[in-house]
Structures are given as structure tokens and as C-alpha cells.
Amino acid sequence: MNGVRDRIAEALGAAMESMGLEIDPSLFVVERPARIEHGEFSTNVAMVAAKRLGVSPRSLAEKICGYLNENPIRHQERLEIAGPGFINFFLNCGYLHEELAQAVLKGEDSFALSGVGGGERVLLEFCSANPTGPLHVGNGWWASYGDALARLLRRCGYAVSTEYYVNDTGGQIRRLGESLLARRAGREVEEEGYQGDYVKELAAEYSGPEDVVAAGKWAAERNLKTIKISLDKLGIHFDVWFSQASIEESGAVEEILDLLDSKGLIAEEDSKKIFLSTRFGDSRDRYLVKAEGDFTYLAGDIAYHYNKFVVRGFQRVIDIFGADHHGQVASLKAAMDAVGVGSEKLEILLGQMVSLLSGSDRLKFSKRKGNLIPLEDLVDDLGPAATRLLSLSTSIDRATSVDLDKVKAESMDNPVYYIQYAHARMASIERVKDQRGIILPAISEVDLSLLVHPRELALMRELMSLPEVVEEAGLDRAPYKIANWLKDFSGLFHSFYHDCYVISDAVEIELTYARLYLVAGCKVAIRVALSLLGVEALEQM
């Protein structure tokens, strides 16, 4: 990274040093002011440092500006001291032309590529909905988020493997088997069973033994296939599908129990075994072995996470859970500390609940009654791009409400079309260029300094911010920041497109050349961003 901001930060450091002062770069910021009247960049360094030095911010700012005026950075036009002590940098737009050329030359493979992850091996687990039925809108909501996060982390230099944990054992599988057998026998499914129509359909096909576990496993496998098809429609593919049963059958759970026991962290109560998790900050101790001798879900989950870290050697594990699984967080983290992995290497992101509305009515759904809306139906209605962007537009920390009627009725107004249309327009300009036989000279032969229209400047500023946005979104585990950048960027492109013709008899050919490179740079950026969200870039709508 040697962007303008870094150059400004370095220059500020040098200015401080010239006065015999040192300042930690993490204490001050170089940022783009909300208003362009405040310059291209501004810094609070004088305000931050003055407090520590016991001098007035403005007088320190004046000294810093004195140094910077003697030793200006490239493209520096003038400086200004404003408000309580901000130093505002006014640069000539040459720096934007340089950044544009960089974006074009780097291309899709290298632009906005960050090494901040340092090759760290990350296991990202998400979705992991139980295979007791089709994926519905609720439990599949954050799947696009997880998939986009994986893409984002890879762009930031992490070595990411994605994983779906298949809960293919335990009480719910037995219950699924019971429901299946009941349907096959023509009986009603009991209150606690699964009553959705899909159970009837599966029952009609099941020819296996009258055994709840066998029937349950068979149905779970079928459900998993359905889930994979739904995810496939959304463009989501996992590197690994990890079976919970395989962990239990491998003896790994017993090993974990022994390990915890050897550290004196297991209490016994009759035939039950309890993990003393309160010693690691949990609010209560947790059962690992039930009275009948079965393992609890937590026991398997601890073994599973131990497998991720110790057996498979991942340096960091990120789990995306629904907020209704928040109760596991403290126990799992306690367990990671207990087995010596270190809970700080386990990041658990909680996706808040989605409530579905129909008009102003909140829809009440019940898994038991099976009246949930399949995710696949939504994808069929909206298409994968619009469906993905729907959940990718908001922070995972926020409980969102989605009005299905509105979303379907306004599907043409979905922001994804606004973004894809911007890309289609870029592609269209290039088609027109080819149709008219315009031969674009090499970028080194083109005068990019002709790009001075306010629309062009605004577009280039947004363009050059993508590398920072990608890095920030990666570090914050926040792919929605990419979605927000895309919306802003697309808006600026549409404005440019409207006000600045690229190819026209009224436009000088040299300006056409420069604008064609602007479009090329924009296309690189928007394609990178769309690929991070897993949304297709359309050549035409």
C-alpha cells in the first residue's frame, strides 16, 4: 500500500520528527472529510498531539503546516488549518489520475487486493441448518453473508476454507424418523414431530426398515440434498460438509472428555458428566453426558471445534450462528480455553433474527407446523442476485424485518439492478466503442488530466476508496460494507454517465480516450466488488 493517505501519514510523521516529537500513527487519522470544502483529506494529528504536549492545537498545526509547505507531498496544492485544529489537505486532481491508472493497470486480479490476512488459515463455518427439512428463509438468511465473507477474507489474504456442519445425529434425527414412519403408516405426526408436507413426500418414497434412526438418517440425507440444491441456486458452495455423526463415531468425543478430565474439569453426577465451564467464565457448568449415557450437543461441538483447531490445524475459526444459538457462545469459548486452544482464536458472529412481514402483519411461523417459507421460493421469485443482496445490505448485528410482499412487488427496484445496470452501461460504452471502430491508445499515451469534471472527480474518489473499503470490511467481518460501497459507486457512475458523454460527436477524441479509461477503471472496481458479494456482473440487462 502506497496510497495517498499513507503518503500523508508518513509526511505528518516526518513533520513531527523534525520538531523532535514522535507520535504513534495509530493515534491519529487521515480521513476524507465529509465535505469537499474541507479538502481532499484532513487529519486530527495536531489535536491529538497537542493534548499530550500541553500546547494549543492550532499553534502545533501551524508548525506542522510550516514543515509540509517546505516539504510538500506530491500533488499538494495548499493546506488549511480549520476549526479546533484540523489540518486540511488540498491536492490537485493529479493524484486521482494516478490512482485511476493504477486501477486500470492492476486489473481485476490485483486491484483492491490486500495482504492484511497474512495467509492465516481460517475455517469459516456458516449456515449449518439442521437437515430436518428444506432450508427456509430464516435459517438460510445469513448464508449469503457467510459466502460473501469467505470471498472477502480471501481477497484480504486469508486462506479460507468454508464448512457446513451437518447435525445428522441425536434426538432431532430420531424425531424426524418418527415423523416419517408415522406418515408412511398414514398416521398423523405427533405434536413434537415435523409436520411439513415434505415429510409426506419423503414418506411416500421411503422403503427402508421400520426403525426411527434408519428412517431419520435416510430423511436427513434427502433433506441435505434439497438444502444443497437451494444453496446451489444462490451460488453458494461449501468446501467441506462435516458430519456430526462422524465426530461421535470417531471416538473424538471420548478423547475430549478424557482431556478435560485429566485437567480436573469434569464432575460426575450419577452416570452424568459435567464440564466445569464456570472456571472459564461461563455462567453455569454444562452437561456433556446425559443420564442415559448419550453425549449432549455441546460435547460433540467441543470435539468438533477441537478438531478444527488441533486436528486440522486452523489458526482461526469463525462461526456464524443465528442469534438463537447465542447460548452456546460462552460454553464453547470456555471449552477452547480449557483445552488450551485459546478462546480469542474462535470468533463467533451472531446473525440477528429476521422477521418476515406481509404488509404490516408480522408473519408467525412454526417449524413444527411446517409453514415456513422455503428459501428456494424466494430465490425463484427474486433471482439469486437480488436475494443475496437483500441480506448482504445490512449489518449482521441488526435484527431486520423484511416485507415479502414489498420485496416481490418492488423486485425491479431492488438495488441490485441499480448496480448491475451501472456495470451494463460500462459494458455498453465499450461495445459502442468497438462498433464505431475507436482504437484506444495505450494508457501511457492518453492524457488522463483531461478528467476534471466534478462527476469524474467524484467517481475517481470513490473508485480509489475500494481498496480501503475491502480491507476494512474484511477486518470487521462486514461484507455489507462492500454492498454499501457498490450502491454509492453505482450512483456516482450513473450521474457521470448522464452528465459526461464518453462517445459523442460533441466530445473531443482525446477526452473520449481519457473517459474510456475512466470507464475501464470503474469496470475493474465494480467487478471486483460484485465478485466479493457473489453477484454476477451483467454485460446487458
Added chain:
RNA sequence: GCCCUCGUAGCUCAGGGGAUAGAGCAUCGGCCUCCGGAGCCGUGUGCGCAGGUUCGAAUCCUGCCGAGGGCGCCA
């Protein structure tokens, strides 16, 4: 009762120490002689309440109010 997350415009949401708090939708009104009108331009008396920290708080801390989720030998 305890724990987690969240209260920003009519609605859905950004902004998460920085200068005059933004976008989409909805409303009302403008814009097609040229690269695609799925577009552009205009239209907005809003940070739940009260304290605190700070040069500076929508942002951090505390309390209160409100919403969602959790507090199983379910998974």
C-alpha cells in the same frame, strides 16, 4: 431476574470519537436531438430518555425505557 444484540427521516437501513448526520423506498415536481430512462436532478424542522467522559458524542461509559434473542440431561 440474569446475559447478548439493537433503538437514527413516514418505512427499510448506512454512519460506530471529528466539522453542517446520509442513501433507498414512499410523496410532490422537473429532465429523452447523442454512449440503454432499469437512469438523472430537485423536494426531508430525524439520532428513545437522562446523566457522565472528551477540545469534540448519533458514536464511548452508567442508569432508565422499548424491541428481538438466549438462560435444557433440545439441537
